[in-house]
Amino acid sequence: MEKIRLSKLMSEQGFCSRREADSYIERGWVLVDGVPITELGTRILPTQTITLTPAAQNKQEARVTVLLNKPIGFVSAQPEKNYRPAIALVTAENQYSDARDRNPQRFDPRHLRGLAPAGRLDIDSTGLLVLTQDGRIAKQLIGENSRVEKEYLVRVTGKPGKDGLALLNHGLSLDGEALRPAEVSWQNKDQLRFVLRQGKKRQIRRMCEMVGLTVVGLKRVRIGRVMLGDLPVGQWRYLREDETF
Numbered sequence: 001m002e003k004i005r006l007s008k009l010m011s012e013q014g015f016c017s018r019r020e021a022d023s024y025i026e027r028g029w030v031l032v033d034g035v036p037i038t039e040l041g042t043r044i045l046p047t048q049t050i051t052l053t054p055a056a057q058n059k060q061e062a063r064v065t066v067l068l069n070k071p072i073g074f075v076s077a078q079p080e081k082n083y084r085p086a087i088a089l090v091t092a093e094n095q096y097s098d099a100r101d102r103n104p105q106r107f108d109p110r111h112l113r114g115l116a117p118a119g120r121l122d123i124d125s126t127g128l129l130v131l132t133q134d135g136r137i138a139k140q141l142i143g144e145n146s147r148v149e150k151e152y153l154v155r156v157t158g159k160p161g162k163d164g165l166a167l168l169n170h171g172l173s174l175d176g177e178a179l180r181p182a183e184v185s186w187q188n189k190d191q192l193r194f195v196l197r198q199g200k201k202r203q204i205r206r207m208c209e210m211v212g213l214t215v216v217g218l219k220r221v222r223i224g225r226v227m228l229g230d231l232p233v234g235q236w237r238y239l240r241e242d243e244t245f
Helices: 006-012 020-028 053-060 137-141 164-167 201-209
Strands: 030-034 033-036 050-052 065-070 126-132 150-157 183-188 193-195 214-223 236-238
Touching: 006 050, 020 030, 020 183, 050 053, 053 201, 126 137, 150 201, 164 183, 164 201, 193 201, 201 214
Parallel strands: 126 214
Antiparallel strands: 030 033, 030 050, 065 126, 065 236, 150 193, 150 214, 183 193
């Protein structure tokens, strides 16, 4: 059996990201079969047992995940010319008070350190955007093997071809790759509901164009089991303790 780099194995097993794993190893926070490992690049067998020290577990528990209702005109990640990044909205003034949160957490500027979007939402789209300090959540939502559902409400104009709806559900390709099956249905005469399990750049807009439709409004309303709900546009809240993706 071939040995694998410890940080890679930790990422694959959902402990944290590879970058975080290297940081934990350097601090002596990672045990393999009960023995502390402090050397970067250490390789172990996949059958060996990895555990984290209480210090590493406490650090993970202190990490926050933010749910933002992104407005049009904000980019998900890096700022672009004349546009602001969505993280600029994560301020004390924009925090939403969620009545269902039994242990409300108040904004702390330290929560912005390492806070990054777990997935993207186009500049001209609105709705649920997740930003997190937790590499485990990022991997769950945007990792190579992620199958977490994302649900969208999409307003369109135009008339789809004869097999348009069927093709939206399965049969289209983008960038030379067949798309995974989707769930697409009409909500009313000008609005579609999309449920996707992947996230290619401008995927829904490009899919609609391929069947003769033009997207005029796009809103993400769910990621996994987490709903956008009544979160107002431009406001954000912390992921509650009772919520998981």
